[in-house]
Amino acid sequence: MDKLLENKVIVVTGGNGLLGSAMIQDIRNKGGIGISADLNINDTEYSIKCDITSLNSIKETVKDIYDKYGRIDGWVNNAYPRTADWGSDFLDIKEESLDKNVKWQLNSYILSCQEVIKVMLKRNSGSIINVASIYGVVGNDFTIYEGTNLNPPAAYTAIKGGLINFTRYLASKYGKDGIRVNTVSPGGIFDNQVKEFVEAYEAKVPLKRMGKPDDIAPSVSFLLSDKAKYITGHNLIIDGGWTSI
Numbered sequence: 722m723d724k725l726l727e728n729k730v731i732v733v734t735g736g737n738g739l740l741g742s743a744m745i746q747d748i749r750n751k752g753g754i755g756i757s758a759d760l761n762i763n764d765t766e767y768s769i770k771c772d773i774t775s776l777n778s779i780k781e782t783v784k785d786i787y788d789k790y791g792r793i794d795g796w797v798n799n800a801y802p803r804t805a806d807w808g809s810d811f812l813d814i815k816e817e818s819l820d821k822n823v824k825w826q827l828n829s830y831i832l833s834c835q836e837v838i839k840v841m842l843k844r845n846s847g848s849i850i851n852v853a854s855i856y857g858v859v860g861n862d863f864t865i866y867e868g869t870n871l872n873p874p875a876a877y878t879a880i881k882g883g884l885i886n887f888t889r890y891l892a893s894k895y896g897k898d899g900i901r902v903n904t905v906s907p908g909g910i911f912d913n914q915v916k917e918f919v920e921a922y923e924a925k926v927p928l929k930r931m932g933k934p935d936d937i938a939p940s941v942s943f944l945l946s947d948k949a950k951y952i953t954g955h956n957l958i959i960d961g962g963w964t965s966i
């Protein structure tokens with residue numbers, strides 16, 4: 722077995738979701754102690770109930786894991802809380818909804834970094850990954866949504882773009898303390914979306930298929946590992962070539 726992450730204590734927020742569960746699996750396959758911090762938990766030993774939209778819950782999660790293991794080697798901000806009206810057309814977005822989504826998807830990642838960095842500073846060591854998206858790098862191609870009821874949320878681009886540059890801030894500030902901070906930006910992941918969308922997506926993307934969770938997870942493990950010891954502030958785009966054209 723590849724022991725890339727042997728005995729490293731690594732937390733993935735939203736570790737029970739589509740991408741998070743593949744990350745947890747890959748981390749465990751590589752010898753790491755992969756802990757899912759999720760609102761919905763299904764495995765008691767390596768899952769911890771956490772609501773990233775609550776600072777108290779983030780603090781408790783970090784404290785519980787630190788008390789149990791004495792360290793946190795890696796933290797992946799990946800959870801995806803969103804309001805029920807996420808995906809409203811741009812002109813229909815309510816101020817209250819915008820505030821909530823920015824707080825839940827951007828501010829909560831920032832606050833999670835704040836809490837976990839306090840712990841990582843005790844050992845001058847750690848690797849943090851913020852999961853962003855190709856839509857934090859390029860604008861949306863609205864043609865692929867034509868004929869479907871899918872609508873890419875406007876706030877998503879602002880949140881993910883912000884996250885990519887926030888990552889660089891942390892990389893610059895904490896490099897001297899042995900803490901690396903990187904972004905992983907996936908392209909669209911197949912999740913039984915409607916046929917029209919999948920076909921349009923596949924026709925455009927150079928590798929001619931949507932992504933799969935196991936296209937993303939090994940790169941997350943790599944960035945968490947000591948093999949990536951000279952990589953920080955990077956945005957690793959994993960998108961089958963979408964952003965190359």
Ligand SMILES: NC(=O)c1ccc[n+]([C@@H]2O[C@H](COP(=O)([O-])OP(=O)(O)OC[C@H]3O[C@@H](n4cnc5c(N)ncnc54)[C@H](O)[C@@H]3O)[C@@H](O)[C@H]2O)c1
Nearest residue numbers: 735737738739740759760772773800801802854907909910
């Ligand atoms: N799926 C894609 O196509 C895709 C593409 C690019 C980027 N991403 C990004 O990947 C990340 C994961 O997306 P996904 O598709 O796996 O989402 P998902 O909805 O499948 O999983 C999200 C997980 O987050 C958990 N969660 C929701 N609210 C939470 C909260 N308040 N606190 C803690 N956990 C909470 C959910 O229970 C779920 O397990 C997100 O940051 C998303 O923006 C996804």
